[in-house]
Amino acid sequence: MPTKDVKANIPTAFDQHAEKEKEGLVYNKKEQDYYGFLVQRLQTARDAREGKHIEFDDKSYLDWHVENSKAANSYNHPRKNREDTRIVTGTTQEKEGSLLSSLLNFNFEASITPYDKHENTLTELGEVIEDLIKKSRQVESYDSKRRLIYKEFLDQGTCFIEEVFTEEIKRNKTLKNTDLVMGGVKIAGIKWKDRLVKEYGYCETRILSGTSVYLGNIREFFLDKQPYAFIRYEIPYDNAKMLYGDWERWDYVPKKVSHVLGELQDPTEYRDFSLLEIQDNMTEIIRYQDPLNNEIMLLVNGVMMLPVEFPLTAISPSGSYTFAKGDAEPISSFFAYSKSTPAKTKVDQETLDEMLKMLLLKMKKSYMPPLANNTGRNLTRKVLLPGEITDGINPAQLQEIGNNQGPNQAEFNMFQLMKNLVNEK
Numbered sequence: 001m002p003t004k005d006v007k008a009n010i011p012t013a014f015d016q017h018a019e020k021e022k023e024g025l026v027y028n029k030k031e032q033d034y035y036g037f038l039v040q041r042l043q044t045a046r047d048a049r050e051g052k053h054i055e056f057d058d059k060s061y062l063d064w065h066v067e068n069s070k071a072a073n074s075y076n077h078p079r080k081n082r083e084d085t086r087i088v089t090g091t092t093q094e095k096e097g098s099l100l101s102s103l104l105n106f107n108f109e110a111s112i113t114p115y116d117k118h119e120n121t122l123t124e125l126g127e128v129i130e131d132l133i134k135k136s137r138q139v140e141s142y143d144s145k146r147r148l149i150y151k152e153f154l155d156q157g158t159c160f161i162e163e164v165f166t167e168e169i170k171r172n173k174t175l176k177n178t179d180l181v182m183g184g185v186k187i188a189g190i191k192w193k194d195r196l197v198k199e200y201g202y203c204e205t206r207i208l209s210g211t212s213v214y215l216g217n218i219r220e221f222f223l224d225k226q227p228y229a230f231i232r233y234e235i236p237y238d239n240a241k242m243l244y245g246d247w248e249r250w251d252y253v254p255k256k257v258s259h260v261l262g263e264l265q266d267p268t269e270y271r272d273f274s275l276l277e278i279q280d281n282m283t284e285i286i287r288y289q290d291p292l293n294n295e296i297m298l299l300v301n302g303v304m305m306l307p308v309e310f311p312l313t314a315i316s317p318s319g320s321y322t323f324a325k326g327d328a329e330p331i332s333s334f335f336a337y338s339k340s341t342p343a344k345t346k347v348d349q350e351t352l353d354e355m356l357k358m359l360l361l362k363m364k365k366s367y368m369p370p371l372a373n374n375t376g377r378n379l380t381r382k383v384l385l386p387g388e389i390t391d392g393i394n395p396a397q398l399q400e401i402g403n404n405q406g407p408n409q410a411e412f413n414m415f416q417l418m419k420n421l422v423n424e425k
Contacts, residue, residue: 025252025303034308038288038297041228042275045214053218055331064343065156065210071342071349072096072155085360088353091422092345096154099341103150109134140204149207153326157340160208162231162323168199169242196242208323210337221333223325230288231323232275240283240300249305256280257301274302289321345425352418359407359415369404373397 027035049061056064069075074090110133112126137143153159176191208231216228223229237255244250257274274284286299289312296312298305313319327338342349368384374397383390383398 025249027304031304031308035304038299038304041216042214042230042286042288045216045228045230046275048218049214053335055335055337061337062211067346068156068340068342071346072151072340083361085357087356087360089349089356089419091352091419092342092349095345095423096151096341099154100147100150103154104147136203139202142205145205145207149205152207152210153328154341156210157328157338157343158210158336159326160210160213160323161326162206162208164204164206164322165201166204167201170197170199171195172197196245213323215336218336219334221327221330221336223321224291226321226336227292228288228290229321229323230286233285233287234278234282235285237281237283240285244300244305247305249303250300253283253300253303257284287322291319291321294319341425345422348418348422348425352415352422355411355415355418359411362405362407362411366404366406370401372399372401374399 052058052060059067071092074088074093076086076088079086110130112129112133114122114125114129116122149159149161172195174193174195176193177189212232214230214232215223216226220226240253241250244253257278260274260277275286276284278284284299284301288295288297288299290296291312293309294312295309296306296315297308297310316322328341329339329344331337331339368381371384373379375393377393379390379393379398382388383393
């Protein structure tokens with residue numbers, strides 16, 4: 001089992017990293033050209049996705065994504081007026097819950113039928129591969145992920161799933177003197193061995209947020225026809241160090257990035273950057289993939305960690321993207337994203353919620369109507385409470401303002417009509 005002893009060289013490694021980070025990584029001419037080409041592609045894909053699109057109701061993808069999430073989870077908006085009631089019907093969420101339960105009852109496991117070069121069926125081989133797939137699902141606890149994958153699919157209409165090889169790396173600390181009794185022992189006398197240990201590796205399916213995936217051509221529906229794509233991760237710096245600390249160029253990775261791509265006149269002159277603004281002690285990781293040219297590149301806080309034109313087939317033997325795209329209801333063959341259930345019903349849902357608020361307001365108004373006080377005294381709303389006795393008031397001097405009847409049948413019918421429209425959609 002491979003291990004890495006990091007205890008003895010911590011001060012030296014730290015000083016070396018700080019010195020190299022300050023100097024910065026110097027690329028050769030080929031790397032500089034590729035770096036500029038890469039930066040341009042990243043920025044183009046980001047700006048294209050975050051522009052306003054009629055398919056997103058003249059919104060950017062990020063705004064569209066947030067709105068879908070709110071509608072899918074019955075987001076309760078803050079009150080706009082003092083008299084409003086914070087309440088939602090939750091119809092979309094409940095209907096989506098029913099769809100999710102239905103999907104979970106289906107068996108979507110693969111049925112594999114392999115053939116030899118003479119087109120003869122290899123039944124036993126297919127059964128063995130199916131068993132291996134089931135075992136792989138068990139190892140990664142796929143059943144616990146399946147609900148979340150389907151929910152993202154229903155919430156956003158488009159979901160992305162990545163296939164990755166995960167290595168479990170843990171810090172192992174072993175006391176050098178196992179006979180130590182902690183009580184009364186001097187701190188200086190306590191020593192231990194500190195190592196990073198790779199425990200095991202396995203393949204797993206990882207769900208990606210749509211906001212982390214950038215497609216090279218937003219006007220192309222099919223993923224396999226995308227010219228390029230990349231995935232952006234944001235993880236704590238310590239986690240990034242655990243993953244890439246033994247890579248050759250890790251020492252050049254800055255702990256904090258001050259350059260955001262898009263705010264620079266010439267981004268290629270900087271050795272580090274981030275696609276979006278990142279929080280302190282966080283690290284931005286970008287995995288760029290180009291199946292057409294069989295290329296993959298890994299950038300950590302803007303630093304290229306792989307050689308130029310590193311083959312994608314080294315990671316994905318088929319040469320395809322390491323992630324897949326699922327679509328609920330395609331908008332067009334000329335648009336990469338699809339519509340979700342909340343996207344189709346959120347306008348009706350908002351109208352239904354607003355009608356419910358108005359019905360409640362009308363009920364409250366009939367229970368405690370607005371009053372014109374001509375008694376010459378300062379009165380509180382307690383005078384309207386059942387059984388309340390207030391001395392010295394002439395009821396004729398305390399009159400209702402306007403018509404304060406509760407909701408009528410026509411309003412209830414309209415509410416039911418809107419609810420039926422949501423149900424039908």
